Amino acid sequence: MxxxxxxxxxxxxxxxxxxxxxxxxxxxxxxxxxxxxxxxxxxxxxxxxxxxxxxxxxxxxxxxxxxxxxxxxxxxxxxxxxxxxxxxxxxxxxxxxxxxxxxxxxxxxxxxxxxxxxxxxxxxxxxxxxxxxxxxxxxxxxxxxxxxxxxxxxxxxxxxxxxxxxxxxxxxxxxxxxxxxxxxxxxxxxxxxxxxxxxxxxxxxxxxxxxxxxxxxxxxxxxxxxxxxxxxxxxxxxxxxxxxxxxxxxxxxxxxxxxxxxxxxxxxxxxxxxxxxxxxxxxxxxxxxxxxxxxRGYRGSNTVIAADKRKKGWQMVPLNPPQQIAPGLLVYCFSHSLYYANCAQFSEEVLRLAKTRTPAPLDCLCVEAAAIGDVDFSAAAMLRSIFTQLREQGIRLVFTNVSPALHAQFERHGLTELLGANAIYGSVHAVIADHEEKVAAAATTAIEGGESDESDDGART
Incomplete structure (x- = not known):
């Protein structure tokens, strides 16, 4: 057997x-x-x-x-x-x-x-x-x-x-x-x-x-x-x-x-x-x-990834106080598979991290999923709820280092469609690069919008 x-x-x-x-x-x-x-x-x-x-x-x-x-x-x-x-x-x-x-x-x-x-x-x-x-x-x-x-x-x-x-x-x-x-x-x-x-x-x-x-x-x-x-x-x-x-x-x-x-x-x-x-x-x-x-898996020791300025790299730091890896971007590392017993901890910590305002209001929260090998039915329902709450606050929820097996479970639970095609990244580097590109694009749009407003004011004058 x-x-x-x-x-x-x-x-x-x-x-x-x-x-x-x-x-x-x-x-x-x-x-x-x-x-x-x-x-x-x-x-x-x-x-x-x-x-x-x-x-x-x-x-x-x-x-x-x-x-x-x-x-x-x-x-x-x-x-x-x-x-x-x-x-x-x-x-x-x-x-x-x-x-x-x-x-x-x-x-x-x-x-x-x-x-x-x-x-x-x-x-x-x-x-x-x-x-x-x-x-x-x-x-x-x-x-x-x-x-x-x-x-x-x-x-x-x-x-x-x-x-x-x-x-x-x-x-x-x-x-x-x-x-x-x-x-x-x-x-x-x-x-x-x-x-x-x-x-x-x-x-x-x-x-x-x-x-x-x-x-x-x-x-x-x-x-x-x-x-x-x-x-x-x-x-x-x-x-x-x-x-x-x-x-x-x-x-x-x-x-x-x-x-x-x-x-x-x-x-x-x-x-x-x-x-x-x-x-x-x-x-x-x-x-x-x-x-x-x-x-050991019920209450895992989770961390966030922050910039290490001394060594010009990254380091794992405690959740409190939360540290952004880039302005407006926070990377949360969950240390175990997600299932009915620990999904409440995941929800509590993510929602607490979403309140981060230093050095900038949070625009994107990334879950580093290398240690997540499985997502059960209860955890999938929790992720859908988290996604909705973060979206209402104007915060994108994305994932990185998602294994093929975990990706298949995301598909089965409908999470991939909910999160969007561009919400799953291959590495933290890719998340940071995409976030900085979006920030730069938003800044350029804001500047161009400001210049356009000034031209309209001059013409009216």
Whole structure:
């Protein structure tokens, strides 16, 4: 359906907050595994409260294994980022568990089925209770995976300066799920923690995924037996470290320094992920990103172009006090597309500028339209009203730097015919030249009219 563009509405600020929230959430959920406690659910705050109440039941074997894994992984990073600390920790834990019979003291992975999955169409059951079960989680899956993982995967791709197409990525994910459906496996989706694992392991291309596929194939065929000895605390420790690495304190601090308002948006997103849930956090992230976009365009920082006598050129200056670029001519720069929410601002500022009397009464008001990419129905109605009010004051309304797309919209709304054929210019230079020519012509006409009046007076005398 080519809905990959939705990922563009996850701003970097919101994405930083979202991933930080995911890191906090996952790390809190893994504490019970580190301590060898029984997990009660997927809500991080509830889980951490349960862990505090059950702290007396902590399994010392699980704690020892967890600490050993953390030391191996962090120690390997100190030596070199290329040291596969996680892989070393898993192999060492399997060997130690087998040799020391740790399965008698803590929870292990247990028997893992070996061999390749059987391919074929699944048995279909069209009973209404099953259909309800299957359809109920669909919105959550769509919200919780497609957009977030697109944004996270896009972040990784940008880090390695790799070009990507979200639509192609989603097609690949869909094909993977088709394979999962034909082989009876779990739903295939992306994950911020999995992406971080790939990134921290040095994965920068499809080679990392192909290597993983080969390793999984070998494990399924020959190595599922040893996996039975793997303590689950090892997996908790590995995921815990990955989640902690996702908590971007430095990024949040940078946002706080550079954009205070955006920091609170990011913090709210992170808090929603932790307190409410990932799906709700993604929805909030999308909504906040869109609201931030609307906020920036709703009340834009507009300017006028004035003459810069020192540098013999032009400069952008604030609307107040208004400055004419030439006597009787004012050029107004609007910084956003015109639509129903900001057309009132446009109208207020233009009518206020129309009252300019310095250094001369305003004859022409030019709108510099390079930043105006779109005019909706409400904005078109506003422009017609503005044109009428300015004409009653003897002020021409003209436009410059109008793109072909905007010109087509002017045609569709009837604005081109209303403004007149000579009201759209290709540049500010052209507007100034035409205005000065009209002023000169008016002055010449006035002088000639004055001389004619003097001749008539002499003849009558």
């Amino acid at each position: 080519r809905l990959g563009f939705l990922a563009d509405f996850l701003s970097r600020t919101v994405l930083t907050g979202f991933l930080t929230g995911v890191g906090v959430q996952v790390s809190l959920l893994e504490v019970s595994g580190l301590l060898g406690l029984h997990s009660t659910g997927n809500h991080p705050l509830t889980e951490i409260l349960h862990d505090l109440r059950s702290i007396g039941e902590t399994n010392p074997y699980a704690v020892a294994v967890s600490l050993a894994v953390l030391v191996i992984i962090l120690g390997g990073r100190k030596i070199s980022e290329k040291v596969p600390g996680g892989l070393i920790a898993v192999l060492a834990a399997i060997a130690a568990s087998w040799a020391l019979n740790l399965g008698a003291h803590l929870e292990t992975l247990g028997a893992v089925p070996s061999g390749l999955p059987t391919l074929g169409l699944p048995q279909l059951d069209w009973s209404w209770p099953l259909i309800q079960k299957l359809t109920a989680p669909r919105p959550g899956l769509l919200r919780g995976h497609s957009r977030a993982e697109r944004g996270d995967f896009a972040r990784l791709r940008r880090q390695v300066r790799d070009r990507f197409d979200e639509n192609v990525d989603m097609v690949g994910l869909g094909m993977a799920n088709l394979g999962a459906g034909l082989s009876g496996t779990f739903i295939v989706n992306g994950s911020p923690t999995n992406t971080e694992m790939v990134a921290s392991g040095g994965g920068r291309s499809q080679v990392s995924q192909l290597t993983t596929s080969v390793i999984v194939l070998l494990v399924l065929l020959f190595l599922t037996g040893p996996l039975a000895y793997l303590p689950t605390a090892v997996l908790s420790a590995i995921v815990f470290l990955v989640a902690v690495k996702m908590i971007d304190i430095q990024g949040m601090r940078r946002i706080f320094i550079e954009a205070r308002a955006e920091f609170w948006v990011a913090l709210l997103t992170a808090a929603t992920v932790v307190v409410v849930g990932v799906e709700q956090g993604i929805v909030l992230a999308m909504v906040l990103s869109l609201l931030d976009h609307v906020r």
